[in-house]
Amino acid sequence: MDIELVMAISEVWVYGRENQLPWKLRDDMAHFRRLTSGPGNAVVMGRRTFESIGRPLPNRLNIVITYNSDLKVPEGCIVSPPKIEIVQWLIRDRSVVKLFVIGGLKVWELFFDVCAVAHITRVGGNPEGNKSIPATSPLRLLASWQWSPVELVISDERNDFPFTIYRVERKT
Numbered sequence: 001m002d003i004e005l006v007m008a009i010s011e012v013w014v015y016g017r018e019n020q021l022p023w024k025l026r027d028d029m030a031h032f033r034r035l036t037s038g039p040g041n042a043v044v045m046g047r048r049t050f051e052s053i054g055r056p057l058p059n060r061l062n063i064v065i066t067y068n069s070d071l072k073v074p075e076g077c078i079v080s081p082p083k084i085e086i087v088q089w090l091i092r093d094r095s096v097v098k099l100f101v102i103g104g105l106k107v108w109e110l111f112f113d114v115c116a117v118a119h120i121t122r123v124g125g126n127p128e129g130n131k132s133i134p135a136t137s138p139l140r141l142l143a144s145w146q147w148s149p150v151e152l153v154i155s156d157e158r159n160d161f162p163f164t165i166y167r168v169e170r171k172t
């Protein structure tokens with residue numbers, strides 16, 4: 001099974017603001033939908049990210065990571081503790097072929113070592129936020145992977161800030 005990271009970060013590694021995204025980027029949302037939707041796809045996310053989205057993402061299995069085994073989630077979602085082996089066990093009999101790790105911080109970190117590919121949206125224009133990837137996080141090693149630009153988008157009425165989508169591959 002393929003496991004790939006998906007994240008949007010500013011040039012100074014900001015990724016969240018008051019439990020929402022620090023920006024409105026409709027074309028990045030469309031890219032996210034195209035990338036992660038489809039039969040055989042699953043997304044894995046932290047409980048706060050799930051709450052900030054507020055509903056299961058359609059056309060893909062939603063896995064919500066929490067220590068709270070009593071967490072109630074709607075149909076289309078399953079709950080897992082933060083253990084890669086348990087997530088893999090949970091999706092084994094659901095015909096999942098591709099798992100996208102969509103954040104936040106601890107979930108990206110949890111899966112970082114088993115990912116060789118990341119889809120990173122680098123957001124320009126210095127958006128403000130209160131959540132960023134710390135300088136001590138292993139995720140900062142992404143800076144030394146191979147970054148290939150896929151799409152460059154200017155800011156306009158659909159997108160608050162300019163951004164570039166990269167396919168980022170671990171160097172072997």
Ligand SMILES: NC(=O)c1ccc[n+]([C@@H]2O[C@H](COP(=O)([O-])OP(=O)(O)OC[C@H]3O[C@@H](n4cnc5c(N)ncnc54)[C@H](OP(=O)(O)O)[C@@H]3O)[C@@H](O)[C@H]2O)c1
Pocket residue numbers: 006007008009014015016017018019020021045046047048049050052065066067068082102103104105106107110131
């Ligand atoms: N820019 C982006 O690409 C992006 C992507 C996703 C989210 N976001 C933003 O990021 C923010 C939410 O992310 P976040 O980092 O604050 O939280 P998060 O990772 O979404 O959720 C944190 C919660 O997940 C559970 N959890 C997951 N992994 C864990 C681990 N390894 N150890 C312990 N607990 C773990 C815990 O739930 P319990 O407390 O229930 O045990 C923890 O409180 C929001 O602002 C959201 O909009 C941005």
